[in-house]
Amino acid sequence: MNPKDCTMPVNLKPLDPTLLHPVAGLRIGTAMAGVRKANRRDLVVVALDEGAAVAAVFTQNRFCAAPVQIGQQHLAARSDMRALVINTGNANAGTGADGLLRARQVCDAAAALMGCHAQQVLPFSTGVIMETLPADRIVAGLPAALQALKADGWADAAHGIMTTDTLPKAASRQLTIGGRTVTVTGIAKGAGMIRPNMATMLGFVATDAVIAPALLHNLVRDAADQSFNRITIDGDTSTNDSFVLIATQRAGHAAIDTLDSAAGRALREAVVAVAQQLAQAIVRDGEGATKFITVQVQGGRDEAECRLVAYAIAHSPLVKTAFFASDPNLGRILAAVGYAGIADLDQGLIELHLDDVHVVTRGGRHTAYREEDGQRVMQQSEIGVRVQLGRGAAETTVWTCDLSHDYVTINADYRS
Amino acid sequence: MNPKDCTMPVNLKPLDPTLLHPVAGLRIGTAMAGVRKANRRDLVVVALDEGAAVAAVFTQNRFCAAPVQIGQQHLAARSDMRALVINTGNANAGTGADGLLRARQVCDAAAALMGCHAQQVLPFSTGVIMETLPADRIVAGLPAALQALKADGWADAAHGIMTTDTLPKAASRQLTIGGRTVTVTGIAKGAGMIRPNMATMLGFVATDAVIAPALLHNLVRDAADQSFNRITIDGDTSTNDSFVLIATQRAGHAAIDTLDSAAGRALREAVVAVAQQLAQAIVRDGEGATKFITVQVQGGRDEAECRLVAYAIAHSPLVKTAFFASDPNLGRILAAVGYAGIADLDQGLIELHLDDVHVVTRGGRHTAYREEDGQRVMQQSEIGVRVQLGRGAAETTVWTCDLSHDYVTINADYRS
Numbered sequence: 138m139n140p141k142d143c144t145m146p147v148n149l150k151p152l153d154p155t156l157l158h159p160v161a162g163l164r165i166g167t168a169m170a171g172v173r174k175a176n177r178r179d180l181v182v183v184a185l186d187e188g189a190a191v192a193a194v195f196t197q198n199r200f201c202a203a204p205v206q207i208g209q210q211h212l213a214a215r216s217d218m219r220a221l222v223i224n225t226g227n228a229n230a231g232t233g234a235d236g237l238l239r240a241r242q243v244c245d246a247a248a249a250l251m252g253c254h255a256q257q258v259l260p261f262s263t264g265v266i267m268e269t270l271p272a273d274r275i276v277a278g279l280p281a282a283l284q285a286l287k288a289d290g291w292a293d294a295a296h297g298i299m300t301t302d303t304l305p306k307a308a309s310r311q312l313t314i315g316g317r318t319v320t321v322t323g324i325a326k327g328a329g330m331i332r333p334n335m336a337t338m339l340g341f342v343a344t345d346a347v348i349a350p351a352l353l354h355n356l357v358r359d360a361a362d363q364s365f366n367r368i369t370i371d372g373d374t375s376t377n378d379s380f381v382l383i384a385t386q387r388a389g390h391a392a393i394d395t396l397d398s399a400a401g402r403a404l405r406e407a408v409v410a411v412a413q414q415l416a417q418a419i420v421r422d423g424e425g426a427t428k429f430i431t432v433q434v435q436g437g438r439d440e441a442e443c444r445l446v447a448y449a450i451a452h453s454p455l456v457k458t459a460f461f462a463s464d465p466n467l468g469r470i471l472a473a474v475g476y477a478g479i480a481d482l483d484q485g486l487i488e489l490h491l492d493d494v495h496v497v498t499r500g501g502r503h504t505a506y507r508e509e510d511g512q513r514v515m516q517q518s519e520i521g522v523r524v525q526l527g528r529g530a531a532e533t534t535v536w537t538c539d540l541s542h543d544y545v546t547i548n549a550d551y552r553s
Numbered sequence: 554m555n556p557k558d559c560t561m562p563v564n565l566k567p568l569d570p571t572l573l574h575p576v577a578g579l580r581i582g583t584a585m586a587g588v589r590k591a592n593r594r595d596l597v598v599v600a601l602d603e604g605a606a607v608a609a610v611f612t613q614n615r616f617c618a619a620p621v622q623i624g625q626q627h628l629a630a631r632s633d634m635r636a637l638v639i640n641t642g643n644a645n646a647g648t649g650a651d652g653l654l655r656a657r658q659v660c661d662a663a664a665a666l667m668g669c670h671a672q673q674v675l676p677f678s679t680g681v682i683m684e685t686l687p688a689d690r691i692v693a694g695l696p697a698a699l700q701a702l703k704a705d706g707w708a709d710a711a712h713g714i715m716t717t718d719t720l721p722k723a724a725s726r727q728l729t730i731g732g733r734t735v736t737v738t739g740i741a742k743g744a745g746m747i748r749p750n751m752a753t754m755l756g757f758v759a760t761d762a763v764i765a766p767a768l769l770h771n772l773v774r775d776a777a778d779q780s781f782n783r784i785t786i787d788g789d790t791s792t793n794d795s796f797v798l799i800a801t802q803r804a805g806h807a808a809i810d811t812l813d814s815a816a817g818r819a820l821r822e823a824v825v826a827v828a829q830q831l832a833q834a835i836v837r838d839g840e841g842a843t844k845f846i847t848v849q850v851q852g853g854r855d856e857a858e859c860r861l862v863a864y865a866i867a868h869s870p871l872v873k874t875a876f877f878a879s880d881p882n883l884g885r886i887l888a889a890v891g892y893a894g895i896a897d898l899d900q901g902l903i904e905l906h907l908d909d910v911h912v913v914t915r916g917g918r919h920t921a922y923r924e925e926d927g928q929r930v931m932q933q934s935e936i937g938v939r940v941q942l943g944r945g946a947a948e949t950t951v952w953t954c955d956l957s958h959d960y961v962t963i964n965a966d967y968r969s
Contacts, residue, residue: 199898200891200916231887233901233917266884267918371870376888454787454870454956455964462965468682471647472792475616482615485649500616501649502683540870545958548871549878 146303146422147429147518147538154292157309158320160343162186162385165290167297170278172271173226173264180275181297182282183221183341184251189385190350191218191259192357196378202230203240203270204260205377211244211256216350219257221381222247223339224264224275225298225326230376231267239272246276250283263300263326263339263377295324298339301547302326302422308414312407314400315390319346321407327370327419340365342411343383346404348393350384355396356408357382364412367535369451370423371544382408420536425543428460431536432522438529442479446524447535449477457540460520465511467496474524486527492520562720562838563845563934563954570708573725574736576759578602578801581706583713586694588687589642589680596691597713598698599637599757600667605801606766607634607675608773612794618646619656619686620676621793627660627672632766635669637797639677639755640691641714641742646792647683655688662692666699679742679755679793680716711740714755717963718742718838724830728823730816731806735762737823743786743835756781758827759799762820764809766800771812772824773798780828783951785867786839787960798824836952841959844876847952848938854945858895862940863951865893873956876936881927883912890940902943908936 163185170180185191193212195205211218222243229236244258251258262270285293295305309322323342342360361380386392393401421429432450437443450456453473459466467489474487489497494510496503514520579601586596601607609628611621627634638659645652660674667674678686701709711721725738739758758776777796802808809817837845848866853859866872869889875882883905890903905913910926912919930936 196892198888198891199893199895200887200900200903228884231884231913231917233915235917265882266888267913268884269918376884376891454960458961458964461961464965466681468644468647468684468792471616472614472682475614475792476612477615479615484616487616497647497683499649501647501651502685540961542958542961544870545874545877545956545961548874549880 147426149304149418149421152292152295152305152307157289157291157307158311158322159288159291160320160322160385161345161387162189163343163383164286164288165294166282166285166287167290167293168278168282168285170224170274172224172274177226178293178297179225180278180282181223181294182247182279182286183294184283184286185219185383186385187217189218189383190216190348190353191381191383192353193379193381194357194361196376198376200231200376202228202262202377203232203236204229204262205379206237207240207244208259208261208379211259215254215256217257218259219253220247220251221259221261221341223261223298225300226264227262227268227270228264228266228377229262229270232269236270239270242272243275247279250279259381261339261377261379263298266376291322291324298324298326300326301424304422306415306418306422308411310407310411312403314346314388314403317388317390319388319390319404320344321411323411323415325415325419327422339377340380340412340415341383342381342408343385344404344408345385345387346393347386347388347390348384348404352393352396353382353384356405359405360408360412363409364416368416368420369448369535369537370420370426417536420538423538424547425541426538427541428539429519429536430460430522430538431520431534433532433534434524434526435532436526436528437531440531440533443526443531443533444535445479446474446477446526447533449473450522450524451535451537454540460515460539461541463512463515465491465508465515467491467511470522470524471497483527488525488527490523491515563842565720565834565837568708568711568721568723573705573707573723574727574738575704575707576736576738576801577761577803578605579759579799580702580704581710582698582701582703583706583709584694584698584701586640586690588640588690593642594709594713595641596694596698597639597710598663598695598702599710600699600702601635601799602801603633605634605799606632606764606769607797607799608769609795609797610773610777612792614792616647616792618644618678618793619648619652620645620678621795622653623656623660624675624677624795627675630672631670633673634675635673636663636667637675637677637757638663639714641716642680643678643684643686644680644682644793645678645686648685652686655686658688659691663695666695675797677755677793677795679714682792707738707740714740714742716742717840720838722831722834722838724827726823726827728819730762730804730819733804733806735804735806735820736760737827739827739831741831741835743838755793756796756828756831757799758797758824759801760820760824761801761803762809763802763804763806764800764820768809768812769798769800772821775821776824776828779825780832784832784836785864785951785953786836786842833952836954839954840963841957842954843934843957844955845935845952846876846938846954847936847950849948849950850940850942851948852942852944853947856947856949859942859947859949860951861895862890862893862942863949865889866938866940867951867953870956876931876955877957879928879931881907881924881931883907883927886938887913899943904941904943906939907931
């Protein structure tokens with residue numbers, strides 16, 4: 138065992154603010170509101186110029202937080218959002234009717250200051266569950282955040298939404314559509330209570346692309362399915378997960394009215410790439426993570442059963458502790474394949490590779506497999522697991538991390 | 554945090570062999586076969602006199618071990634079992650066609666020594682997955698085990714089936730049916746890769762009751778549902794889980810031909826009680842466990858949805874680490890309730906109690922709830938979680954333990 142220093146995520150670099158391209162039509166301001174701790178940037182406001190389109194997907198947790206409920210109501214009521222107000226330090230979840238009032242109080246205050254309707258404000262909260270949101274302190278912090286609004290506020294915002302994250306997470310890229318430069322920039326936070334549907338607690342991606350608002354809803358779902366819905370850290374689905382995609386419509390190219398056009402495909406590819414980079418960054422910075430694991434399941438009848446198997450492997454505490462220990466105790470992977478829930482699985486058809494090492498053939502240990510080959514791969518900081526089910530042509534990929542002492546330490550001490 | 558010494562299970566007493574009543578018609582012998590380590594009692598033979606009835610439930614893992622597959626075949630082929638052969642140190646799982654041959658080799662050898670048919674022998678294995686079973690060493694150990702056969706071998710057997718268990722697990726009780734004393738005695742082992750369907754890796758309960766063999770199949774399923782199928786440690790379903798119920802038919806009372814009779818109910822109650830005691834002992838000795846948690850979910854529309862919620866709570870790494878830390882971070886329980894999978898759950902109806910402390914009412918923090926009350930309960934070694942769903946009259950109970958540093962240590966070092 139050679140666990141990494143607990144403050145180091147797996148192959149995730151510190152943020153370079155100069156690599157984050159601003160998105161025209163969108164400004165970001167941060168402030169210290171003292172939500173949970175003093176002298177901590179814990180309030181972020183994203184201000185949108187008129188004309189921006191916003192689409193979002195939210196946690197499927199039935200105990201979804203008050204801001205998730207309010208955000209869904211606002212998105213259902215209006216299409217002309219003007220602001221996102223995000224606080225860390227308190228999730229405003231498990232707070233009952235009082236939590237809804239407090240989330241509305243924040244929206245009302247932001248709307249009054251910005252001269253828009255409260256329904257044009259989307260609230261987001263992350264942090265401890267079942268504590269009363271200090272809405273007064275957030276409201277008191279809003280003027281400072283609004284005063285700080287700037288086009289290049291992405292790095293500040295990436296810092297401002299962190300909870301147990303050890304590093305801020307952001308991604309940015311540019312592409313050309315119709316001769317115009319189009320930017321896609323996003324931020325996200327983890328780092329525990331992470332499992333698909335949704336997988337990140339908070340993710341925000343913006344583009345200045347010109348795109349029909351109706352398409353944005355397809356694009357946000359598609360991007361989530363290719364990114365945040367493919368990661369898991371501990372299998373706990375958060376109460377607050379939200380992924381928001383903003384299109385400010387400012388890039389000046391001809392509007393994209395189908396995702397099947399060249400421009401539509403190029404934009405989709407860029408948004409998915411940014412979302413995947415953010416999602417993988419969350420796993421790399423997973424609580425206590427020392428290994429980044431890519432689980433690929435092939436040969437399923439459909440993608441759904443491939444996902445069942447991939448998540449059974451990715452959620453198994455026994456598999457995850459074996460990765461932590463760099464111990465090629467790979468029978469634990471077979472056990473997870475077996476209990477994933479495919480009723481008519483034929484274990485005699487299963488193949489297992491660890492990176493390039495062929496471990497299992499026809500459901501049993503490959504005669505050429507040597508423990509030291511498994512050991513070699515297990516010691517890497519990035520490991521690929523590939524399972525072949527032998528049932529069909531479908532496949533899927535998910536990303537996860539190991540389960541370490543630091544995960545227990547972090548979550549046993551989170552509130553203290 | 555005040556974690557227990559890692560060698561101490563939660564309120565589980567060392568075995569007192571004098572409390573284990575022998576079961577007429579059944580003898581047990583153990584031996585050191587050197588399956589994985591030398592000088593370790595790792596082979597157990599249970600010899601049944603003619604006339605015993607045997608029923609079993611096995612893991613639902615599709616990667617079920619070779620002995621599970623062979624055992625199912627033998628039980629399907631014949632009703633007159635004469636022996637159980639159990640080894641620890643090697644699970645003979647993930648071993649493909651070769652593993653089936655080796656399990657059969659053990660049955661053949663036992664049958665030859667005992668003068669019965671190989672199909673009258675049930676093989677069981679537990680230990681490391683995906684290693685070749687050293688069948689030759691097991692076969693070589695059989696004569697010693699057979700020579701050691703004795704009626705009061707239960708305590709030796711409880712020792713002989715242990716893997717990462719820190720204490721042997723056994724339970725025994727007697728009842729009177731038709732004026733005759735009837736005995737129910739059983740043993741089990743854990744202690745990781747434990748989740749329902751089945752939950753124990755190995756459990757064996759025997760009674761000398763006289764009961765129609767057909768009823769034994771109902772009774773073994775019923776007892777499993779009330780015991781081993783209600784516990785979880787890490788959510789990993791083993792490849793080898795087996796629960797066997799033996800009725801030697803020797804107690805001399807009138808045969809039980811329905812479980813709805815007074816005698817049938819009394820026997821059922823005793824078998825369930827022994828199975829529950831064994832199942833709870835597995836949780837108390839769960840890998841790294843420092844707390845014994847009873848999760849009760851009430852007010853569901855049916856038991857299935859109560860189980861969904863109970864297991865979501867019991868499997869959540871975040872909930873389990875909070876128990877380990879004695880931290881009343883109870884919002885994590887609400888989050889688990891929310892993602893358990895009840896699509897139309899109304900969070901506004903949820904009530905949560907921690908023992909006698911009313912924590913949540915109508916989906917939000919109870920105004921009378923004080924952190925120190927939650928703290929007091931969280932510091933206990935035995936904790937009750939009670940969730941009221943407000944949807945119906947169904948309820949269920951499951952038992953689990955916390956997730957500690959020792960769980961990670963044990964599973965990171967299991968093979969070394």
